[in-house]
Amino acid sequence: MDEPDALIAAARSGLAAVGDPRKAPEMQRYMKSELPYRGVASPERKALAKELFAAHPLPDETALRTAALTLWREAGYREERYIAIDLTGHRAYRAWQTPALLPLYEEMIVTGAWWDYVDEIANRRIGPLLRDHPGELTPVMRAWAGDEHLWKRRTSIICQLGFKEATDTALLTDAIEANIDDRDFFVRKGIGWALRQFARTEPGWVRAFVDGHPGLSPLSVREALKHL
Incomplete structure (x- = not known):
């Protein structure tokens, strides 16, 4: 499994593990979201993202783009898209923040x-x-x-x-x-x-x-x- 795929798989399993199904419907209603929620609040998601990005570093901008777009386009839950946005702002990838x-x-x-x-x-x-x-x-x-x-x-x-x-x-x-x-x-x-x-x-x-x-x-x- 290459780096983007490993990160994506870990993100999905991590969100499933920390999610609260009791909170998910209310979060979905509040955001008027077609995508369902796992029920992961922002602090827990950010903590998970920190762990994910440390455990699954990406080698280049292409890998970053691949991981972010896959999480975004194939999201089954809204938090997967939040993780995609978090990933693009990870401090380790600051050098790749260009108009590209x-x-x-x-x-x-x-x-x-x-x-x-x-x-x-x-x-x-x-x-x-x-x-x-x-x-x-x-x-x-x-x-x-x-x-x-x-x-x-x-x-x-x-x-x-x-x-x-x-x-x-x-x-x-x-x-x-x-x-x-x-x-x-x-x-x-x-x-x-x-x-x-x-x-x-x-x-x-x-x-x-x-x-x-x-x-x-x-x-x-x-x-x-x-x-x-």
Whole structure:
């Protein structure tokens, strides 16, 4: 058995071993998930992932991509997809975090199409790629801001949540303005979230932005000004 297959098998058996079938139905209902749950809470899953990744190191980026995509595409339980996302962010594979992984993350965003997947990928995978490779990622995020897919648009809006002083305000402005008339809850909430986070660093900029964009939804405005 090669390294990706061994990791995948261990992940599946590990999730089965630590899962709580009593919790699984409620977790599935809460997340409105078509995939069933094993009933593994986040702390237990993260502990399991740590053990799995230490016991089954992957030799190269191809193996990482293979393991992550197999866990993702062939998931029988939602936690398998969480493990796939965890795997892509494992610190041992930091050197492989380049724009070459963008198609992997794009597939996860488009096929996952729900906030528990997308927000983690947007903030902890796409965001760092944007920070490290702005020349390549900035035009991609601008394109995603006008994409037909809702969750790619949300990603473009919230991918700078942790940037603070390094926030590209031109990109943030373009992403919000491209979606300002969108009536979807997750887009509007994402706009407010992005502005609220940046308000911790530049409250004056956010106030001016809100004042200068009367088309912002009440939800976005309420979220943006929450702590001002």
